[in-house]
Amino acid sequence: MGEPVLQVTDLTKRFGKVTSVDGISFELPKGEILGLLGANGAGKTTAINMVLGIISPTAGRVEVFGKELSSARIPILRRMNFCSTYTQLPGNLRVWQNLKVFGKLYRVKNLIQRIDEVLEMLEISHLRNRVTGELSAGESTRLNLCKALMNRPELLLLDEPTASLDPDIADKVRKVVSRIREEENTTILYTSHNMRDVEEVCDRVIFMHKGKILFGGTTEEMLQHFEEESLEDVFIRVARGGDIENPRDLTPPAEADREEGV
Amino acid sequence: MSLSSIQALVLRYLYLYTRTPIRAVELLFWPLVHLLVWGYLTMFLKDNTGDDFPYEITFLIGAVILWDILFRAQQGVAIFFLEDVWSRNLLNIFAAPVTNLDYLCSTYAVGMMRAAITSCMLAVLSMIIYQFNIFVLNWTLIPFVFNLLVFGWALGMISTALIVRWGPAAETLAWAVPFFIQPFAAVYYPVDALPEMLQWVAKSLPCSYIFEGMRDGLKTGEVDPSDLLWATGLNVVYLAVAGVLFSRVMNKAREKGLLTKFASQ
Ligand SMILES: Nc1ncnc2c1ncn2[C@@H]1O[C@H](COP(=O)(O)OP(=O)(O)OP(=O)(O)O)[C@@H](O)[C@H]1O
Numbered sequence A: 001m002g003e004p005v006l007q008v009t010d011l012t013k014r015f016g017k018v019t020s021v022d023g024i025s026f027e028l029p030k031g032e033i034l035g036l037l038g039a040n041g042a043g044k045t046t047a048i049n050m051v052l053g054i055i056s057p058t059a060g061r062v063e064v065f066g067k068e069l070s071s072a073r074i075p076i077l078r079r080m081n082f083c084s085t086y087t088q089l090p091g092n093l094r095v096w097q098n099l100k101v102f103g104k105l106y107r108v109k110n111l112i113q114r115i116d117e118v119l120e121m122l123e124i125s126h127l128r129n130r131v132t133g134e135l136s137a138g139e140s141t142r143l144n145l146c147k148a149l150m151n152r153p154e155l156l157l158l159d160e161p162t163a164s165l166d167p168d169i170a171d172k173v174r175k176v177v178s179r180i181r182e183e184e185n186t187t188i189l190y191t192s193h194n195m196r197d198v199e200e201v202c203d204r205v206i207f208m209h210k211g212k213i214l215f216g217g218t219t220e221e222m223l224q225h226f227e228e229e230s231l232e233d234v235f236i237r238v239a240r241g242g243d244i245e246n247p248r249d250l251t252p253p254a255e256a257d258r259e260e261g262v
Numbered sequence B: 001m002s003l004s005s006i007q008a009l010v011l012r013y014l015y016l017y018t019r020t021p022i023r024a025v026e027l028l029f030w031p032l033v034h035l036l037v038w039g040y041l042t043m044f045l046k047d048n049t050g051d052d053f054p055y056e057i058t059f060l061i062g063a064v065i066l067w068d069i070l071f072r073a074q075q076g077v078a079i080f081f082l083e084d085v086w087s088r089n090l091l092n093i094f095a096a097p098v099t100n101l102d103y104l105c106s107t108y109a110v111g112m113m114r115a116a117i118t119s120c121m122l123a124v125l126s127m128i129i130y131q132f133n134i135f136v137l138n139w140t141l142i143p144f145v146f147n148l149l150v151f152g153w154a155l156g157m158i159s160t161a162l163i164v165r166w167g168p169a170a171e172t173l174a175w176a177v178p179f180f181i182q183p184f185a186a187v188y189y190p191v192d193a194l195p196e197m198l199q200w201v202a203k204s205l206p207c208s209y210i211f212e213g214m215r216d217g218l219k220t221g222e223v224d225p226s227d228l229l230w231a232t233g234l235n236v237v238y239l240a241v242a243g244v245l246f247s248r249v250m251n252k253a254r255e256k257g258l259l260t261k262f263a264s265q
């Protein structure tokens, strides 16, 4: 296996007295889809924003494509993209106009053709000439995804891409995400509160709680680890265990053994 | 610096105007109102002051036109940023491969376009309505306009930096900043008309030399080259200070998560 596409080391972010992200480390090999889970306020969006360079870390490092983000931000950003429920494309432009602007920002070749492709991929070709601000929430989420796919990113960050989508469209979006990984070997970091997303799409999951990583592994490993039936149960248990002082309490013996090098 | 990024950002702005032409009203309406008010005041004064007035009174119309260049350039930068804030697009832009310089260059380009549109309109209308010809200033118009644009950009960057720092609550600064300096900028009266203490403030603003130069130019047909030198020299300083302030504030914004806060408001 080559070097990881994304490597995060001891990443910490403090806003004044609030510690949003507390020394997290993980790596993301090429072509993997990693789910970032955690209750509201766990620090997922802050972590993603640090990988995007929109928030600078208080401590720790972000390396993308083998380069330190802070020293090669622009060339790195050119090869990645993101889609977040927290942003919108300018509502006063038409759908194609927005995609054209962002296509140019990311120096997309054969721009017009690519616009058609991404619109088709998310099944919103019929919205091409619509005014962005008039789209429904689900339609504009899909447009955001189109924007995120414009430059065929090698690393794609998706912050709750299925929020506000109906089950049918959410399913389609999951399929698109899986498909671009199949076809283009895209590496994806994915946050979601929808456990279905995670089970279906992600190869591996990281569970964040109060800025720390509680657990990282495959879905099966996670279920075993927490001795629960479903991810949903795991989620609820961790979220309600807000008084968990030491996340290691949740570490079962097997994991502890591994850490001791057994 | 990336030309295609700059193009993309400018394109976005052009789409905005072509899609909602009502925006152009803002661009044309206020300058027109100013021209009419100051123009008719000029006509009235001209008919009633006699020959002992120290300047060609029509300089007031010239002042309206030149002030508008500065104001539009400043607005180009500040409003450009606010458009991204209003449309919750800020993160998309700053998470895209866009450097501060790309971003600023595109705002400059937009500022220049805005200034070109309004100043052309004003120049033509002042000729038709008041028989005032700004082009009697001849070649000196070039450094005048250029210096006003540059100072407008510097003010625009400062306004934007303040907005980033203080958040959307400071939005009105986008419009207010040029007017903070207007009383001292010697736009509609010479620097001498200010109390001595304030003259000092006027002399530290590049635009006051331009407006002085314009009055001289209209009166004598000649402009003191030292006025142009002072304006240019001060502009270099303002531009550098504004650039440093802008990039500092942007770094601070990344540290404090201000850009993401903007996005959520
Ligand atoms: N710019 C900021 N300034 C101050 N505090 C912030 C800022 N951004 C995030 N926080 C705080 O950091 C913590 C983590 O927030 P974050 O948005 O990363 O959580 P999240 O895991 O994405 O939650 P959600 O599931 O609700 O989206 C929260 O307590 C939040 O209030």
Ligand SMILES: [Mg+2]
Pocket (backbone or CB within 6 Å): A044, A045, A046, A159
């Ligand atoms: Mg979030």
